[in-house]
Amino acid sequence: MFHFYPWRCDPLRCGYPRAMSFGLGHGRELVVAGIGRSQRELPPAESGRLGPSYFFPGRPDSPFELEIGSGKGTFLLQEAPKHPDVNFLGIEYAGEFYRYAADRLRRAAMPNVQMLYADAVEFVTHWLQDGCCSVVHLYFSDPWPKARHHKRRVVQDATLAQFHRVLRPGGELRLVTDHDALWAWYEDHISRNAHLFDRVEFERPASASEGEVVGTNFERKYRREGRPFHAATLRRRGM
Numbered sequence: 001m002f003h004f005y006p007w008r009c010d011p012l013r014c015g016y017p018r019a020m021s022f023g024l025g026h027g028r029e030l031v032v033a034g035i036g037r038s039q040r041e042l043p044p045a046e047s048g049r050l051g052p053s054y055f056f057p058g059r060p061d062s063p064f065e066l067e068i069g070s071g072k073g074t075f076l077l078q079e080a081p082k083h084p085d086v087n088f089l090g091i092e093y094a095g096e097f098y099r100y101a102a103d104r105l106r107r108a109a110m111p112n113v114q115m116l117y118a119d120a121v122e123f124v125t126h127w128l129q130d131g132c133c134s135v136v137h138l139y140f141s142d143p144w145p146k147a148r149h150h151k152r153r154v155v156q157d158a159t160l161a162q163f164h165r166v167l168r169p170g171g172e173l174r175l176v177t178d179h180d181a182l183w184a185w186y187e188d189h190i191s192r193n194a195h196l197f198d199r200v201e202f203e204r205p206a207s208a209s210e211g212e213v214v215g216t217n218f219e220r221k222y223r224r225e226g227r228p229f230h231a232a233t234l235r236r237r238g239m
């Protein structure tokens with residue numbers, strides 16, 4: 001049995017801030033057909049867990065990577081063509097960003113990318129199969145700086161246990177942030193969950209440009225502001 005958390009409400013029903021308009025389409029219709037689907041369209045979580053074949057029926061045996069909080073989709077747009085053998089699922093719960101990213105990726109016509117309009121924590125926890133992911137990418141996740149909002153951060157002890165469950169042996173959770181307090185939170189959670197993950201060096205993705213850590217929109221914006229970045233890779237322990 002699962003329930004929606006009030007701050008992680010059904011993205012199709014919730015209002016501010018997720019329904020607010022950022023004018024990302026600049027008046028152009030954003031088309032998600034063929035590449036995007038919503039959490040509402042998924043079969044009921046109670047009917048069984050989903051694996052890569054649900055999203056990529058024609059390529060069920062390819063490695064499967066998740067990106068949580070895809071924003072405008074820049075990471076997937078850059079990284080997916082570098083790994084045509086890998087299936088990438090981007091998850092975004094802000095409706096306009098989801099539609100913008102999906103439309104952008106659809107126009108790039110890549111067979112190895114799909115987008116999901118959903119709360120990634122709910123999706124991973126209630127829908128995703130054990131051991132099906134090679135990598136979970138979490139870049140510039142919302143820091144939720146107020147103490148009363150810390151429960152909204154993606155990284156929690158409970159979500160680390162879920163990432164451990166959905167990653168294959170040796171699979172990786174890759175984290176990058178500019179936010180010092182969020183980084184301290186990550187460090188605490190990493191130490192407390194050292195039985196689940198080995199910490200290894202973060203390797204820049206193939207698509208990062210010279211001098212970039214990962215090359216997302218937020219990294220580029222924050223780099224212009226001169227902010228330093230923190231990065232870690234957690235490698236799943238155990239069989």
Ligand SMILES: C[S@@+](CC[C@H](N)C(=O)[O-])C[C@H]1O[C@@H](n2cnc3c(N)ncnc32)[C@H](O)[C@@H]1O
Nearest residue numbers: 069070071092093094119120139140216217218
């Ligand atoms: C600060 S932005 C970073 C976007 C992108 N990763 C980048 O680096 O440019 C964080 C994004 O994660 C999304 N997000 C935060 N929590 C999420 C969750 N639980 N499920 C899905 N998307 C989430 C937000 O809507 C937002 O678009």
